[in-house]
Amino acid sequence: MKTILVIAPHPDDDIIGCGGSMARHIQQGNHVAILYMTSGEDGSMQYSPEELGLIREAEAKSAAAKLGVTDLTFLRCPDGYLEFNKENLDRMVTIIRAIKPSNIYLPNSKDDVPDHQITYRLGLEGCRRAAGPWHQGCGQEPWSVKNILGYEIWTPLQTVGHSEDISEFITAKIEALQLHKSQTRHINYHEAIQGLNRYRGVMTGKGKYCECFQLIRAQICE
Structure with a gap:
């Protein structure tokens, strides 16, 4: 059994970027954990940030459970103001050393949203530091992540390094995304990502629906 860590800037980014791949890992008997950097509390004009943070965390739990994932961590960094700093x-590093994932999924390096860009930087640098004989306060045992994949959210990739056939899981992925009701009632994310996954399936020839990734690090990509 492998351990997979998905690092998401906001609740719903995980489902958009790699929901089908998460479902596939669960089917294969792997353990999937999701780390949310923010709770997306600034993502609506309808609710106060305090209300929306609670709503979006509840939506994240329901959506993840739809795919069979129950190991969720919310860091509750400020939505829209995520920082690349020592604390984060x-x-x-502490989380990576504790979870010991073989694979990490995080936003691709070219995603054009500031919180997504910072999440990429934190994840990549966190992996580098977690592997070295430093930072004693972040766990006693270094851990090296074998595979790091960058997923698509707002900005589709120009160069694809790895593709996953998610045809078997597309229905569950879209249903999970629709559970993020506070977001999909304003923007049809589920329609957009289903279209992108269909396009990726056609263009890669790997399946009817595919998720595509930036290959950031690979020993054995699976």
Whole structure:
């Protein structure tokens, strides 16, 4: 059994970017954990940030459970103001060393949203630091992540390094995404990502629906 860590800037980014791959890992008997950097509390004009943070965490739990994932961590960094700093790096290193994932999924390096860009930087630098003989306060045992994949959210990749056939899981993925009701009632994310996954399936020839990734690090990509 492998351990998979998905690092998401906001609740719903995980489902958009790699929901089908998460479902596949669960089917294969792997353990999937999700780390949410923020709770997306600034993502609506309808609710106060305090209300929306609670709503979106509840939606994240329901959506993840739809795919069979129950191991969720919310860091509750400020939505829209995520920072690349010592505190967040130390937290990232501590989590990576504690979870010991073989694979990490995080936003691709070219995603055009500031919180997504910072999440990428924190995840990548967190992996580098977690593997070295440093930062004693972040766990006693270094851990090296074998595979790091960058998923698509707002900005589709120009160069695809790895593709996953998610045809078997597309229905569950879209149903999970629709459970993020506070977000999909305003923007049809589920329609957009289903279209992108269909396009990726056609263009890669790997399946009817595919998720595509930036290959950031690979020993054995699976």
